[in-house]
Amino acid sequence: MTGRKARWMTRWTTGGRPGDRPGEQPGEGRGDLPDDRPGRRPGRPGGRLNAGLLAGGALVGLVALAAVASFFWTPHDPTLVDAAQRLREPGGGYLLGADKFGRDTFSQLMVGARTTLYVGVVAVGIAAVLGAPLGVIAGMTPRGWLSELIMRVNDLVFAFPALLLAVMLGAVYGPGTLTAMIAIGVATVPAFARVARAATLQVMVTDYILAARAAGRRRPAIAVRHVLPNIASVLIVQASVSFAIAILAEAALSFLGFGTRPPIPSWGRMLQESQELLFSTPRLALWPGLAIALAVLGFNLLGDGLRDFLDPRLRRIRAEG
């Protein structure tokens, strides 16, 4: 992969989705208005709450609340098959009705939130734990063979999307939540590694790192003491964006039968089960569909919002890759 392309890739993948960025201030980033001259407009303070951050936080909070609450209470047992309640219309304790087995949709949604977050946390955890250190190593030794090797393997893993990994794992070990999480996590490693590498490359040329290196500090010490804290905000944003992608992947896998197995409720499988009843009972597709969309929207907004909030270095990484 060429340097230039890598730069763009990082730029795009850092944010995942370029959004309404603070860079839209008039005249900003213009060649004749560098920020470092005396008397410039004062840099906007980082850490300003923005609407996206609040909305994203609220949506994510809602999902988390449903997930946590489901441990203590759900209106009904979400796995209870009750022929008497088959395809029950909403109302009377069944807030959103029941499915073809008489299971309460609302309860299933609540426990489904748990599944979604569980898969997301583990998958993003795998990606971060593997990807971030690899990216930092590659970024700290940009010309070494190790860096080259890491980035090549990274490109290769990139050719195995989560779905293919999950199908392969599922074909061999049998599908399930665990294989789905591992597949999504591994497939997300390249994004993390790329972003961590780009951020590290930037941090490595700053004065304090140069000073630390001049002072003879060893690389691992620099990585832990100086690099990681400085790229943490980039990684946090990446985690949020990856979380959204993981939710989509989990839903798709469950829809195909490679994710969470019955009877554990999952939004993707709820959708898949609803498909045959689309003609008669479309609401069964509506609720899990809405849940997925809102959760993904929440994490995307949160990612965008965090990027603006955690400025200003993030912006520069996006701008220069």
Added chain:
Amino acid sequence: MLKVEGLTVRADGVELVHDVSFSLAPGERVGLIGESGSGKSLTALSLMGLLPEGVTATGRARLGGDDLLGVPESRLKGLRGSRMSMVFQEPMTALNPLMRVGAQVAEVMTLHGRPRGEARERAVELLDRVRLPEPARLARAYPHQLSGGQRQRVMLAIALANGPGLLICDEPTTALDVTVQKQMLDLISEVAPALLFITHDLAVVASMCERVLVMYGGRVVESGPLREVFTRPRHRYTQGLLAASRLTPRGTRLPVIEGSVPAAGHFPGGCVFRNRCPHATPTCETEPQLTEPQLTDPAPGDPAPGDPAPGDPAPGEPTPGEPTPTGDRHAFACWHPAE
């Protein structure tokens, strides 16, 4: 030929340039100097109609018989690149990276009605005129294959292509190294028609211009024939600039006067230089007007009797002379001018 009156530039309710007036005769070379953030670029850009989004200019500016401010872009388009041109500060980013240099020079001519083939030929001639080596070959190069100095020459070729009456140069050499700067400046003074030259470098103004405008805080604080302004600066800001520049070798950036330029919108009321001026008095809380002092000016430096009491806002009334904002004579806006 160019006449600017009461030019005011605003962004989000903040005045970035305030009531700037000056004029340029055909063939005249005027320098525009001042520290970073004093509003020089915005002044130039508003004449070209190239202000960034969200920034607006009011006032009057005429080039020959054409209005430049408050007219629709479609009218301005015809003037830009043909009757007035501009060379920007940053040569590295001013050219389209995906287009051959020759095509970029030719474009400005085809835009103003020259046939394609002719424009291509003339583009090579122009590259030759700005002293680029092997112009025919260079015309087929992409910008990234050129050095900063070469790119700036290409920009100059673009600016000169249609024989404009006015050339605006916004710090055209700041991004270049010293030897290249010299060549570039020689070239500009050789080829330029009427010139509005923005710079930080007082020595450059001294060698290129006949007249000078000193800007600070979005205002013209002093203006006049170069020799008079440089040998006998009256405004305390100009005085500071000159004093500071004597301490450093030529070619370096304008040294900063004690204190730093406030951010846009944070200049003090009254005289904008008041918070940094060693001669400030309560009088300076009233805004001084840009005026040509009477030849019989009784006691320059002393406030005339009847000056307003501190805090008494009576702007315009106790001016130390008649307001002649667009005159060519030495004028300044200071209550306690230097001798």
Added chain:
Amino acid sequence: MTPPNPGPAGAAAPYLVKRVAVLLASTAVAAVAVFAFMALLPGDPAEIALGVNATPEAVAELRRQFGTDRPPAVRFLDWFGGLLQGDFGTSYVTSAPIGPQIADRLGVTVVLVAGGMAVALALAVPLGTFAAVHHRNPLGAAISAVSQIGIAVPAFLAGILLVFVFAVRAQALPSGGYVPLADGPGEWLRHLLMPWLSLGLVQGAVLTRYVRSAVLDVMREDYLRTARAKGRGSTGALWRHGLRNASIPVVTVLGLQLATLLIGAVVVERVFVLPGLGDLLLSGVAGRDLLLVQGVVMVLVAAVLLINFVVDVAYHLLDPRLR
């Protein structure tokens, strides 16, 4: 100040050679990975085929027939050598050759992905550009907001929604199935319309944001101001100088998206019961036809690598700074 050498195409050749080598090498390594994963893991195809009651002799005999008694390295070379000639082996389960099945299905998937991409581009380029140019007014902001929501909808959910609207409610389009082009272009189109839309709308939403962002970035470039200083209007400057520059980052994203689309197609094929590669893959998994799964996975991975390759080359062609 020596003038640079503006040699045009010649310099691209070494790059191309190198890039092709990288493509071949990555494909080979990917093949090793797929093989290692699928062929060396638990589950003996011969045992599976014969069931638990088979005699050891029968199993050994079948192993010899399948060739699974040979050392892994030999089996890999055999398989990979076959791949290079388009031979994917013979299914252990159905005894049918795998290559022709893949070839059959590939066409459907390619048509699906290409159509989806076309829809996405047709949406994203105008909308994204519009949203960038008008980023200060409500309509531009509305496009941004809608695209943000579009991103949050998975392709299969979009498919289900479309089915609900156009098949269930309006009864205008079939809810699934496939009619080959040869049996009538009209029906072919009617069956593909919704699959294209469900892939294209979602990817279009993602792409719209990238296009918008790329155009916004370009609008701030100095050379656009230069173009206006030459006498172009802002729209003219954007057309002549902006869009090609903006296309450079968008092409990169397009490559990433094509890969995503390929995978999205697997899911959409399931929603609309289309006989594509995804369908083949899933039925292979269901039937524990490991060699078939191995073959389809390899084709999809190779496709992703190939797309990456094409994008890299396109990138080089677009940007003279890389030549």
